Amino acid sequence: MRITIRVLAVVILLVTSLNWVTTDASACSCVQMTAEEKLEWSHSAFIGYPLARYELAARDAPKYTNTLYEFKVEIPIKGEFGDQQDVYASFSGASCGFEGAIVRGARSGIFLREDGGLLIGGLCSTSDADELLTAVGLDTPENLALISELRPDTGDLVIHPERLRPDSTSQLDDEARLDPTTISYWFVAVAAGLLLAAWISGRYSGRTTDQN
Numbered sequence: 001m002r003i004t005i006r007v008l009a010v011v012i013l014l015v016t017s018l019n020w021v022t023t024d025a026s027a028c029s030c031v032q033m034t035a036e037e038k039l040e041w042s043h044s045a046f047i048g049y050p051l052a053r054y055e056l057a058a059r060d061a062p063k064y065t066n067t068l069y070e071f072k073v074e075i076p077i078k079g080e081f082g083d084q085q086d087v088y089a090s091f092s093g094a095s096c097g098f099e100g101a102i103v104r105g106a107r108s109g110i111f112l113r114e115d116g117g118l119l120i121g122g123l124c125s126t127s128d129a130d131e132l133l134t135a136v137g138l139d140t141p142e143n144l145a146l147i148s149e150l151r152p153d154t155g156d157l158v159i160h161p162e163r164l165r166p167d168s169t170s171q172l173d174d175e176a177r178l179d180p181t182t183i184s185y186w187f188v189a190v191a192a193g194l195l196l197a198a199w200i201s202g203r204y205s206g207r208t209t210d211q212n
Helices: 001-026 034-043 127-137 141-148 181-212
Strands: 044-056 068-079 085-091 106-113 119-120 124-128 158-163
Touching: 034 106, 034 124, 034 127, 044 085, 044 127, 068 124, 068 141, 106 127, 124 127
Parallel strands: 044 158, 085 119
Antiparallel strands: 044 068, 044 106, 068 085, 106 119, 106 124
16 A cells, blocks of 8 residues: 555656646747847837737647737838738747737737748737837837827737638637646646545555454
């Protein structure tokens, strides 16, 4: 019985360590760059704010394009834009998506790269709006007043139901999608339950032996 308890304890320790490594490895790390440097390597850029976010349902979508943001374009900086622009990104800030970098109504400098006809952005490709204006010499009183204006719709992003990417024809199944972190949490819970059951069983067996 002692061997069983020790084995279960080792399993819990190993799985917990694996979960820590997985979580740590999934964090996004950005190289520190100025707005001018980001503009140099970007395909296009603008100053604006997000209107909505869509969680996209597509089997073949790369992870860095599984979320679609609709942006209001207020000041085009590099490239041509309409009043609104679709920008693709990863789902969360941990995978270098926009989450945590922008909020609805807040203006930011958005730097984009082009991949397969899609414009891609994320956590590492944003800057303060005033920093970007200064970098390109557009820090006029009118523009600075515009980006400092508070908007009535400032708040959390509106998250719409899942929809397909424009270049996709398949949708996700309704079955649960478990990532390694979720699986490891369940594994730890089951192992802990088995460990507790083994301990209780050992105590009960010991009492029975003493009584006999």
